[in-house]
Amino acid sequence: MMKSIVSALALSTMLFAVQSGYAQELAAKDRIGLESAPKSLVVRLTNDSPNNADPNIADGYKRLFVDFIKKHPDWKLQMQFMSADIGTEQAKMLEQAKAGNAPDCAAVDSFVLSQFMINHVLADFSPYFSKDEVADLFPFIRNGITDKDGTVRAWWWDTDLRVLYRNKTVVPDAPQTWDDLKKAALASKDQGMEGVIFNAGRYEGSTFDWLANYWALGGKLVDDSGKPVFGEGDNKEKFLKALTYYKDLVDTGAAPKRVTTIGNYDDLNAAAAAGTTALFIGGNWQYAQLKATLDEDEFNKWTFSPIPGPTADKRSTGTGGWTIASFSKDKEKVEMCADLAREVYMGPANALQQQLPTRKSLFDKYPVFATDANKTFAAALANGQARPGAPIYPEISNQIQIMMGDVLSGTKSPEEALNAAFNATMEAYKRL
Template identity: 85%
Template sequence: MIRATVSALALGSALLSVHAVFAQELATKDRIGLADAPKTLVVRLTNDSPNNADPAIADGYRKLFVDFIKKHPDWKLQLQFMSTDIGTEQAKMLEQAKAGNAPDCAAVDSFVLSQFMVNHVLADFTPYFSKDEVADLFPFVRTGILDKDGTIRAWWWDTDLRVLYRNKSIVPDAPQTWDGLKTAALSSVKQGMEGVLFNGGRYEGATFDWLANYWALGGKLVDDSGKPVFGEGENKQKFLKALNYYKDLVASGAAPKRVTTIANYDDLNAAAAAGTTALFIGGNWQYAQLKATLDEADFNNWTFSPIPGPTADHRSTGTGGWTIAAFSKDKGKVEMCANLARDVYMGPANALQQQLPTRKSLFDKYPVFATDANKTFSQALADGQARPGVPIYPEISNQIQIMMGDVLSGTKQPEEALDGAFKATMEAYKRL
């Protein structure tokens, strides 16, 4: 009996050892799948992958990838990872794609997806996603992944949005309008805070977060052909109104002058943790970060609400996120890339990282999205607005960043700064 028990334990240990070795063979630092698998898919990813800096999330991705490759034993994924300089990484990948040297499959930032589309370097994903899956996408996502012919050129799997965070012990009620936010911010200053914070430095986030105010007025950055129009006619007047709103926040002391140096959402978290602010414009993902950073009593003081608009009935929020796209001309590789987008990223990866899904039904499928906070985020996404999918957008953003710094620092008056930004944008547009 003892001998049988020992033998059983030995056999169990041996099997565990075999499984451990097998798992190791399937997952290395830059490969998922057996080294001698006959088919290879070269995949370039962000840190939404086994390369994540958080060990728990990295392990979670590794498991998702191993489970995926077990269903495709003839394949291996050769992994490449981008640096945190996303703008440079995406520009480099576009040039590689135009030269025919891009990876087979890769993460493409949603706000530059259009640049890849107009250069005709993306494979057709249409055969691999059902009409029901496409119909389930939030409207701004569905529009973003389709080219002019209605062809699916990428699968947009996660998204985000911007909200107003506030410390309820300092600001009990959610501001509903621009005037209401200014009043609340000035009240917080009287209570020892530094007012409302937001990204105002040379940073894409500064443009994107502010655009909610312009969009709430019905302003457009480009016309239907992709030509910039924000500096002319009614759009110019709306632009100036939204720009003067931010200028007044700083001039009145409702926002500190240091917003011109804030170019990172982490700086906003740091101010909340230090107890120096009771209001800031940030992303939905920061709610979980605040929970992890603050002690329970302090965190319970924090909540969020929609970004105030010029009136309570006119407001907007910016939405972003990442896509998976294929560059290969090999149909087998394109299908494998689409499978990766569906089986790993569309749902499982959302739940792993608590990154908002782009399909409405997934909020009900995964318990993590059943929280009151995520339900509120889901409702807000119905009115979300993505950056325009046009090649000129990066230059529009660049010019708005420059303009914002000049206006908030007092170097230029709003109309002068806007005219200069629009002129520079149009010159860049003519060179496209």
């Protein structure tokens, strides 16, 4: 009897060792799949991959990739990973794509996706995603991945958005309009708070968070050709209205002057944790951060709602996220890249990292997204708007950051600052 038990344990140990060895053989640092696999796909990814700095997330991705390659045993993925300097990485990859030297499959920031489209370097993903799947995407996602001919050029798999956070014990009702937010912020000051805070320093987040107000008015930064238009005609009027709204918050004390020094979402969390504010504009990911930072009683005081608009029925919110796209001209490789987007990223990776899905139905499919908080985020995504992918956008953002500092500090009037920003942007546009 004892000999049988020992033999069974030995067999079990041997099988486990074989399975572990096989898994290790399928997952090397720069390769997923057997080294001897006859087909190869070069894949370049961000840290949304087995290269993630969090060991638990890295292991989770490793399992997803190994499960994926087991379904495609004739293939191996030759893995490349981007540095944290995403802007430089994306610019380099675009130049490689134009020269025909890009990876077969890669992560493309949604923010620059249209630049890749304009240069006609992306493969056609339309055959690999059904019309129902495309229709299930949030409108801004669907618009972002399709070119002028309606061809799907990438698969946008995760997104984020900005919302208004509030301490319910200080601000019990969600502000619906700009006026509502101003009144709530001033009322919070009467209770010892500093009013509403937000990014307004020299930081891309300052531009992106504020743009929700401009977009809610229907304003545009660039026209269809990518030319800046925010300082002209109706767009100028809308821009000034949204800028003056922020200025009024600071001038009346509804927002502290120190917002011009805030250029990091962590600073907003810190103020909430310190109890100095009851209102701030931040990203959806901060909800989980607040839960991890605050004790349970304090966290339960916090909630969020859509960013107020000029009127209750005019709302917008900035949205970002990542796509998977192919640069290959080999149909088999294009399909393999699309399969990777579908089987690893479209759902499983969202759940692994708790990053918001881009398809409405996935909020119901995965329990982690069925929470009241994530359902509210999903509803807000209906008003989402992505940054334009025009080459001039980085300079537009830079000039808006400078302008915001000048206006909120009182150095320049809104119109003077806007004229200066628009003129500087147009000069940069002429040099492109």
